[in-house]
Amino acid sequence: NEFFCAVIVENDDGIIASGLAYTRAMRQGSYNFTAAIIGNVAVKSSYRGQGLSKVVIGQLEQALAPTDVAYSFLFAYETNVYQSSGYSQLESPIRYFDTQKQNWNQFVYRGGMYKAHTSKRTLNQKVIEFGGCVY
Structure with missing residues (x-):
């Protein structure tokens, strides 16, 4: 139901190329907000380097624009790909549900961006209380 x-x-x-966006309620301290998680952004290898990731991110953000999303988060192997779309390194630890281990976990994800x-x-x-899993 977050899709x-x-x-x-x-x-x-x-x-x-493709990408998905999810929304959910999150919290940092006493600050409650709605956030988007951008996930599963992929570009076919023969089409990389043509700005398609930026197009996908831009279209996802355009779809999210009328909502009350305060922040969007993504988790990347290649963080420089997303900096040109306005994403910055996430330094805050996140608390999330680890679906593989079936427990709550907390850490600073080095490829985390917001x-x-x-x-x-x-x-x-x-x-940041992610209130669920990381996509």
């Missing part, structure tokens, strides 16, 4: 939308880019070769969609309040170094 929000999907973006699929296709041409004559079939699907060449982007603010509001100027109401900025995140600090305290733990």
Whole structure:
């Protein structure tokens, strides 16, 4: 029930890029907010380097724009790919549900990134309660 939308880019070769967005309630200290988790962003290897990840992220964010999402988060192997879309390194630890171990876990994910969609309040170094799993 957290799934929000999907973006699929296709041409004559079939699907060449895709991404998903999820939304959920999160918390940092006493600050409660709605957040998006951007996940499963993928580009077919023969189409990489053409800005398709940026297109997918942009379309996901456009779909999220009318909602009350304060921040979006993503977890990347190649963080530099997402910096040009306005994402910054996430320094705060996150508390999330580990679906493989079936327990709650907390750590700073080195590929974690976030982007603010509001100027109401900025995140600090305290733990962010993700309220569920990481996609």
